Amino acid sequence: EAQVTQNPRYLITVTGKKLxxxxxxxxxxxxxxxxxxxxGLGLRQIxxxxxxxxxxKGDVPEGYKVSRKxxxxxxxxxxxxxxxxTSLYFCASSLGSRGYEQYFGPGTRLTVT
Amino acid sequence: TQLLEQSxxxxxxxxxxxxxxxxxxSSVFSSLQWYRQEPGEGPVLxxxxxxxxxxxxxxxxxxxxxxxxxxxxxxxxxxxxxxxxLYLCAVITDSWGKLQFGAGTQVVVTP
Numbered sequence: 001e002a003q004v005t006q007n008p009r010y011l012i013t014v015t016g017k018k019l020x021x022x023x024x025x026x027x028x029x030x031x032x033x034x035x036x037x038x039x040g041l042g043l044r045q046i047x048x049x050x051x052x053x054x055x056x057k058g059d060v061p062e063g064y065k066v067s068r069k070x071x072x073x074x075x076x077x078x079x080x081x082x083x084x085x086t087s088l089y090f091c092a093s094s095l096g097s098r099g100y101e102q103y104f105g106p107g108t109r110l111t112v113t
Numbered sequence: 114t115q116l117l118e119q120s121x122x123x124x125x126x127x128x129x130x131x132x133x134x135x136x137x138x139s140s141v142f143s144s145l146q147w148y149r150q151e152p153g154e155g156p157v158l159x160x161x162x163x164x165x166x167x168x169x170x171x172x173x174x175x176x177x178x179x180x181x182x183x184x185x186x187x188x189x190x191x192x193x194x195x196x197x198x199l200y201l202c203a204v205i206t207d208s209w210g211k212l213q214f215g216a217g218t219q220v221v222v223t224p
Contacts, residue, residue: 004155035214040122042115042201042216043156058211090155098205101146102212104155 004105006091012111013081021076021108023091029103031094032074033058034066036087037107043090049074050062081112116140117202117215125221129191136202137184145185145209146212147176150199159187171176192222 004025013019025032033048035058045058049068063085065077074093078085089108094100117187118137126132128210136145148156160169162178162185167174173196175188189196 033212040216042117043203043214045211045213048211059213092155100156101161102156104157106153107155 001088001089002103004091004093004103006089006105006108008108009106010109012113014113015082016080019078019081019109019110021078021089021091023076023093023105024072025074025076025093025103026072027093027095027103028071029093029095030071031096031100032068033092033102034064034074034076035090035092036041036060036085037090081110083112086110086112115216116206116213117204119200119202120174120219121218122216123219123221125223126192128193128222128224131188131190132192132220133186134220135184135186136201136215138204139183140204141182142161143145143182145178145182146203147185147187148203148214148215150201151197156199156201189220192220194222194224196220197222 007022034044034046037043044060044062049055056076056098091105092102094102116149120135146161147159150156159178165182166180167178173190199217199219201217203212206213
């Protein structure tokens with residue numbers, strides 16, 4: 001089954017404790033991205049990757065890091081989480097960047113206390 | 114201010130009623146996408162519209178792209194509880210194909 005998987009689905013952590021949210025897709029997609037979703041603000045892009053070893057900042061990259069060492073994986077790293085990073089996070093992938101359907105993962109609900 | 118303004122923010126209707134949600138902007142776009150997000154899941158693409166004035170139908174859902182390609186609407190006929198969800202519009206905003214989303218319209222259809 002074609003899918004995007006994220007882990008963990010739920011995470012409660014404390015300020016400053018480094019964490020990684022994994023994302024993996026099995027569709028051989030080149031383009032992957034991370035979004036955060038907050039009430040009233042919709043989905044905002046954090047980082048995106050055009051292909052292996054090619055990443056760039058989205059609209060809200062502060063406090064986040066990413067890497068793309070393999071085509072299928074695109075982890076999101078929070079080096080020192082803060083309460084304002086409490087949010088619902090989605091990973092997405094698509095064949096390409098322009099106008100292609102984005103396939104979203106099921107989401108990771110992160111709470112930073 | 115948001116690039117895409119979606120209205121209304123929330124809509125609650127009874128099964129069998131019709132509804133329309135809107136996605137508006139002052140900018141012109143080459144294409145616009147509509148997604149639906151159900152509770153606990155990621156958004157799923159419903160349709161992409163690319164031509165001004167274009168109308169696309171997906172069963173009971175009708176999507177229209179404005180003539181000037183600045184706005185779009187989604188009309189649902191005879192809504193069913195399965196239509197409940199957050200409806201999001203999105204547009205490509207740069208040469209890299211970055212998608213920008215509206216804040217969404219939450220639709221609740223009660224039996």
